[in-house]
Amino acid sequence: MSQFGPDYVRAIAPYQAGKPIAEVAREFGLDEAKIVKLASNENPFGIPESSRAAMAQAAADLGRYPDANGFELKAALSARYDVPADWITLGNGSNDILEIAAHAFVQKGESVVYAQYSFAVYALATQGVGGRAIVVPAKDYGHDLDAMAAAIEPDTRMVYLANPNNPTGTFIPAAEIEAFLQKVPSNVVVVLDEAYNEYLAPEHQFESSQWVRKYPNLIVSRTFSKAYGLAGLRVGFAIAQPAVTDLMNRIRQPFNVNSLAQAAAVAALNDKDFLEKGAQNNAEGYKQLTAAFDELGLEYVPSFGNFVLVKVGMDDQAGARVNLALLKQGVIVRPVGNYGLPQWLRISIGLPEENAAFIAALRKVLG
């Protein structure tokens, strides 16, 4: 063990990312072109054409630093979400937002509340500032908001909520979140992480950005990585009242979002067709995958995101075993043993033919 750094940094378990296609090709001697990756909740359509064009234009100016204030992107977001531009913080992915919030609002030894089986980065961000995690047991694989409100202690500075949650796909209806916000002490910051918001069906959509007007302690976090197809560029943003936003912007690196990412995000934000195409493919792919799970008699958690958590066996090696067998067939999915779900795999929803390739491989593996 290294003698460097504080104990709480040495205690951090590194984030386990989805395996890149090239790595799986090398490891298993497979043809890259034939590998299907359904492991990182990426958009199966890739980057929108509109973003590609905007980036080509922005490329001419790459010798200069990016706009540190992200003027155009903030203006576009401000118009889209009906909030003033100085209520917005840009992040290098929304991952950056989650970390900036921890740095801005939590000191070493103070506590942060989040749910069991919620996004891995909440633990990392908490540990990164020496915070104390209060992990509240999940209810039906989702957030137990009553228990989370009750778990808040006098030294609690922040709560992370994922809605929909990753890796389980669970969703908390608007009324329940509002009831929770009313219970949380006003000095505790609530980070409402809505990375999959754009995939929600219209009847589940609500304008959480407008709750920010009512709750000075609320941060709404969104990303361009999933529905907008810009995962490789790293752009996310937060909406919060100026007092909170001001502190986050002091912590934020001045040039945390690069010029290409800013240009691509503005274009994507206005590309309604791309979002619609993605949402439709996602809804159809969800049916395709869950119909196969039903047929195979596999339990899954009903999902509101662009992925499904499925139970592939009863023993604690099942996830790892099935994952390895799928890899050998050129299908990359996500084992979630690190989340305490060793019997499960998380499958990102892909194009119809990618889903079909996964289903065929799964049938073979499960015999």
Ligand SMILES: *Cc1c(COP(=O)(O)O)cnc(C)c1O
């Ligand atoms: C993917 C994801 C994010 C962050 O993605 P970025 O690429 O960093 O924007 C945040 N929260 C949840 C729950 C996610 O699944």
